Amino acid sequence: MAYRSAMRNRVTLADVAKAAGVNAATVSRSLNPATEGQVRKETARKIKKIAKDLGYTPNTVARGLRTRKSLTIGVVIPDLTNPIFPPIVRGIDSYLLPRGYSAMVVNTDGNKEIEQTLISSLMERQVDGLIVATGHTEGDLLSQFHERGVKVVMVNRESPGIPFPAVTSDDGAGISAIIEHLVELGHTNILHLAGPSDSSTGLLRSKTFSSECKKRGLVGKVIKNENYSIDDGQAAIDKILDHGARTFTAIVAGNDLLALGAYHSLRTHGLRCPDDVSVVGFNNMPFTADFQPPMTTVNAPHYDMGVEAARLLLSQIDGIDSAPVKVTLPVSLILRGSTARAL
Amino acid sequence: MAYRSAMRNRVTLADVAKAAGVNAATVSRSLNPATEGQVRKETARKIKKIAKDLGYTPNTVARGLRTRKSLTIGVVIPDLTNPIFPPIVRGIDSYLLPRGYSAMVVNTDGNKEIEQTLISSLMERQVDGLIVATGHTEGDLLSQFHERGVKVVMVNRESPGIPFPAVTSDDGAGISAIIEHLVELGHTNILHLAGPSDSSTGLLRSKTFSSECKKRGLVGKVIKNENYSIDDGQAAIDKILDHGARTFTAIVAGNDLLALGAYHSLRTHGLRCPDDVSVVGFNNMPFTADFQPPMTTVNAPHYDMGVEAARLLLSQIDGIDSAPVKVTLPVSLILRGSTARAL
DNA sequence: GCTATTCGTGCAATCGATTGCACTTAGGCC
């Protein structure tokens, strides 16, 4: 007997029912706050005690099968090791957990096929909804989901064309603040190290950059990168510094990683930041203040974006919000040591 | 009809069976590689085609209920925003995904109650096993699991007293290498900024530190910290530098975060690293090379530790390994700019 | 040519919880 209980941890509703001398239905109703009222107080109390004594724990899988709710939501991100995502995930978690939901996080590495596979796997697991932070999702899958009525919220990226709710930071305002700051420092020739153009953030930031430069009569060149990575940023600046003369005095990077790549390139080319070239990042990811030099960047409220995305998703699932809301969270320019007056 | 299919994405085994004019059992067998042989080739082929045409996707929840396997494993970590954990999680994922498993990651923030709640929630979700990276788990819960036969693997921490398989880095060797390096640089008075003593890593590292110092006849003082955090590290060094004279010429931190805290404290006290004080971290977390100065630290193979932990867990689940294996992965000292010859 | 296998498939139970419906028992009402 002891052996049996050691092997088979499972105590089911039926076990509790038998012990209490009632039907499993009554146990179910007693243990569910929403239906507890249907059971006589005295009975409910007794059942709860027995359930506790027996160490009953509900089987969420069985419940989910019946109720068609898994209380699980899928979170699709490119790469957890990119420091902006952990805060988003934790923000999501912080909203979900107290409400009985759990998150299942998957990494796509920006690969569309992997993404399709992972999303399918999440759907097979009957997730109640999806929070998607990947850029490469113009295609088939998400639009299919929209048709099928799958609940999706975008975070940090917008869905191109598909009217899903989305939570983003105010990238336009961020870029404008950066340009304003650089102009005040006397910069007139600025390079934009743009993020991938198939991500909404990359696109919006570079568009804003161009229009701001035009508006202010600045020389604003844009270089596109494949990925938001240190390597891409470094390679892009390397390419410029290796051949021909540098004309820009400041670099506006699409994100902090690209900016860090710029740091590396400048250093290997004997250029000092900010003395020779000013560099500005975007996101204010962890540790940017500890870089050499401390990085001037735009703070995006990633944790809050996660919270907001989770909130939007649950209200969609509960059928409260049906309109595809777009939430834009404010950003702020963080002045540190990587920008200086133009020579 | 179109509306119905739009609303109810679900195509079940029964739907496929009806379309194919066979019993659901036959469809099930056809679609499962392991049982496909039981079905006539021709029939299986036809069924597969119909399943594909109808867009059938298996319901993992229903399957799990019947087979008592969720193909999901729980990953318990303190805090995803601590940069050492994302690589571990990705390592776990990389091993799990190709084998049909998914990971469900939860953050405990080092809080024991939260941990209990989250682990219970994971168990209710019928996870097939647990990978645990939290330190505060001496107690009740995990030992209960051991009795109940729940599959658990520890990663980055060892379970105190409970014989679960564990994957760790060779912290002892790492500390020894650090001391060796500092001795070569002429340091004889070294401070150890130790991690929490209720974590196996914190304990092992500080023990090794003390024994190495004794063995080599060095002055080695140890200061304990509550958490592996920047703030704790900074506060600890602040406390020393604020009152009284500093005697040490080098700091060996329990991890990179504590080391970074030391950086901050030294800077605010007008001390230069490494000129006045050498600092060594532990873990080689991302971006340590970009700190000012670039941090000398010990590289721990976090990604590989994740892979190994997942491997151990699955082999336990499959009943292959039953002995509680301890795997220790090698580390290496990464010399950068935060250590210099003692004055 | 007749029994003994083997093969292919269907039937029905099962996993654990939820829930619509029916039934019993009380209590309220006139």
Add this chain to the structure above:
DNA sequence: GGCCTAAGTGCAATCGATTGCACGAATAGC
């Protein structure tokens, strides 16, 4: 005191897939 209503439980179906068992047909063996 008889009838009606409501409260409290039980019964049984259900969610979707898996699987032991049984049955009929086809093949093999002698």
